[in-house]
Amino acid sequence: xxxxxxxxxxxxxxxxxxxxxxxxxxxxxxxxxxxxxxxxxxxxxxxxxxxxxxxxxxxxxxxxxxxxxxxxxxxxxxxxxxxxxxxxxxxxxxxxxxxxxxxxxxxxxxxxxxxxxxxxxxxxxxxxxxxxxxxxxxxxx
Amino acid sequence: xxxxxxxxxxxxxxxxxxxxxxxxxxxxxxxxxxxxxxxxxxxxxxxxxxxxxxxxxxxxxxxxxxxxxxxxxxxxxxxxxxxxxxxxxxxxxxxxxxxxxxxxxxxxxxxxxxxxxxxxxxxxxxxxxxxx
Numbered sequence: 001x002x003x004x005x006x007x008x009x010x011x012x013x014x015x016x017x018x019x020x021x022x023x024x025x026x027x028x029x030x031x032x033x034x035x036x037x038x039x040x041x042x043x044x045x046x047x048x049x050x051x052x053x054x055x056x057x058x059x060x061x062x063x064x065x066x067x068x069x070x071x072x073x074x075x076x077x078x079x080x081x082x083x084x085x086x087x088x089x090x091x092x093x094x095x096x097x098x099x100x101x102x103x104x105x106x107x108x109x110x111x112x113x114x115x116x117x118x119x120x121x122x123x124x125x126x127x128x129x130x131x132x133x134x135x136x137x138x139x140x141x
Numbered sequence: 142x143x144x145x146x147x148x149x150x151x152x153x154x155x156x157x158x159x160x161x162x163x164x165x166x167x168x169x170x171x172x173x174x175x176x177x178x179x180x181x182x183x184x185x186x187x188x189x190x191x192x193x194x195x196x197x198x199x200x201x202x203x204x205x206x207x208x209x210x211x212x213x214x215x216x217x218x219x220x221x222x223x224x225x226x227x228x229x230x231x232x233x234x235x236x237x238x239x240x241x242x243x244x245x246x247x248x249x250x251x252x253x254x255x256x257x258x259x260x261x262x263x264x265x266x267x268x269x270x271x272x273x
Contacts, residue, residue: 039221042217118250
C-alpha cells in the first residue's frame with residue numbers, strides 16, 4: 001500500500017521493486033513501505049507476529065497460515081462521506097492490502113490465535129512438538 | 142491512496158510536526174484533516190493507544206496530541222522489526238474559526254478522532270432572499 005511515487009500511472013521499475021520485495025520476504029528482511037508494518041518474535045514455545053492495522057476492524061481482516069507463511073489481508077477504510085476537495089491533508093492512506101511474512105519455522109497447525117486490540121493484530125503460533133528444542137539428559141555410565 | 146487535493150494552507154487549521162519537549166524517541170502519526178459543514182475533523186493513526194493512554198490539550202490556539210503506545214513487547218527474540226514502540230506526538234495550530242472550547246476527542250481501533258466545531262461566526266448561514 002505504499003504511495004506510488006510515479007505519478008504517470010506506470011511504474012517503470014515495478015519489476016525490480018517486486019523482486020526486491022520478494023528477496024526481502026525470503027530472507028526475512030524489513031520491507032520499507034510495506035503495509036502493514038510487522039514485527040516477528042521467536043521463542044522456544046511460540047512465534048508471535050504483530051501488525052499495525054489502525055482503523056481496520058476484525059470484520060475487514062483475514063489471517064491465513066499456510067506452511068511457514070502467514071498472510072494478513074484486509075481493507076483500510078476511507079474516512080466516511082468526505083466530499084472530494086474537502087481534504088486539507090491526507091497522509092493515512094486507505095484501500096485493500098495483503099502482506100505475507102515467512103515464519104521462523106512451521107507452526108503447529110491448530111494452535112494459532114489472533115487478537116485485534118487498539119489497532120494492532122497479534123498472532124500467536126505455537127511451535128510443533130517436534131521442532132521444539134528438547135533437553136537430553138546425559139547419564140553417567 | 143489519495144493525494145492532497147487542496148494545499149494545506151487553504152485550511153484554517155494548520156498541522157505541525159513534533160517540535161516541543163517530549164520524551165524521546167517519539168513518532169509522528171500520519172493524519173487526515175478534512176472540513177465538514179460544522180467544523181473540521183482530524184484523524185490520526187495511533188495503533189497501540191487506548192483511551193487511557195491519550196492526552197489531547199489546547200493551549201493558546203495549539204492542539205497537542207500525546208499518546209503512549211502501551212502494548213507490551215512479546216517475549217522472544219525479535220527476528221523482524223519494522224515498527225518501534227515509541228510514543229506519538231503531533232501539534233495542530235488552530236485558527237480563530239475553531240471553537241476550541243468545544244473540541245472533543247475519541248480513540249477507537251487505534252485511530253484518534255478530534256472533532257473541532259467551527260465558531261458561531263465562521264459557520265455558513267443561509268440568508269433568505271425575499272421577493273422584492
